[in-house]
Amino acid sequence: MRLVIAECSIDYAGRLSAHLPKASRLLMLKADGSLLVHSDGGSYKPLNWMSPPCTFTISDPSATEAAAGVTELWTLTNTKTDDKLVVSVYSTRHDESFELGVDPGLIKDGVEAHLQKLLAEHIETLGSGYSLVRREYMTAVGPIDILAKDSDGGSVAVEIKRRGEIDGVEQLTRYLELMNRDPLLAPVQGVFAAQEIRPQARVLATDRGIRCVTLDYDALRGMDDPESRLF
Known part of the structure; x- marks a missing residue:
């Protein structure tokens, strides 16, 4: 460095x-x-x-x-x-x-890491026709949680949080600005996915053209079927 x-x-x-x-x-x-x-x-x-x-x-x-x-x-x-x-x-x-040596990388919260794995396995949660490209897609400023394709073949960058706050939206914005410089990926749409998304974060994401998705942890694990609920 x-x-x-x-x-x-x-x-x-x-x-x-x-x-x-x-x-x-x-x-x-x-x-x-x-x-x-x-x-x-x-x-x-x-x-x-x-x-x-x-x-x-x-x-x-x-x-x-x-x-x-x-x-x-x-x-x-x-x-x-x-x-x-x-x-x-x-x-x-x-x-x-400075010589910084090899970085071990970000160690994610256990729930976030599991959410990433589950969403990758059930990528259709984001929409019909979605397909997984890869998890932990590396950019020059860090890895994006999931790189996917939508039903039209467009690139989609997904950032996953247990609790979605403004910092997470800023992080995804930074990834999107960088990825949209790559002609092999651009245009790249953003999805901010979390178990809970704070209102301020949702407003900021919407203003920046980023779609918000609330994840149901139990449904992704197959322990809960939302369609069978009475309320």
């Missing part, structure tokens, strides 16, 4: 284009080749990023760029999509690298 605090501007070119003007930012270069650009606000969400697989090169600025104060250019190119993220570095206040 390399952490750099620099005065920089950012240009992203790909399916969409974006520009971040000159400012002090934290640049996180990870061992998997990804780069995340953070400001000192906006919670944990990066301002922009480039996900692997990608190449990373450092080059000298052009005469015009050097005259404007740029000292070096960082270029990250995604080898699948040819998307580019260019960091124009003006000055560096901190630059340090």
Whole structure:
């Protein structure tokens, strides 16, 4: 992990284009080749990023760029999509690298892990014609619980919680923004699934186009048949 605090501007070119003007930012270069650009606000969400697989090169600025104060250019190119993220570095206040070693990964709550397994086995719970692609689909910012296909063959990312709160919606939003950059997956729809979903989380999810699904743990385990209930 390399952490750099620099005065920089950012240009992203790909399916969409974006520009971040000159400012002090934290640049996180990870061992998997990804780069995340953070400001000192906006919670944990990066301002922009480039996900692997990608190449990373450092080059000298052009005469015009050097005259404007740029000292070096960082270029990250995604080898699948040819998307580019260019960091124009003006000055560096901190630059340090750390060896973090192999991460054991997130250990989920027992109920959440079981819900994931059960929903994968009964993926039709999400709708007629749904099919499972895989569990724990890895992205550059962590694994999405389930990647599925709907009846039209569209990609669906499912985040599962025991209790659905705003943090879970934010987490799924981050995954969706990243996955929708992949032309092999896009467009990706989001499903926020939980045994209980807080009203605020449901409102936020709906506002972002994310479908909410309430899971019946006993029904998924085959211990309860909702259709046979009197009330």
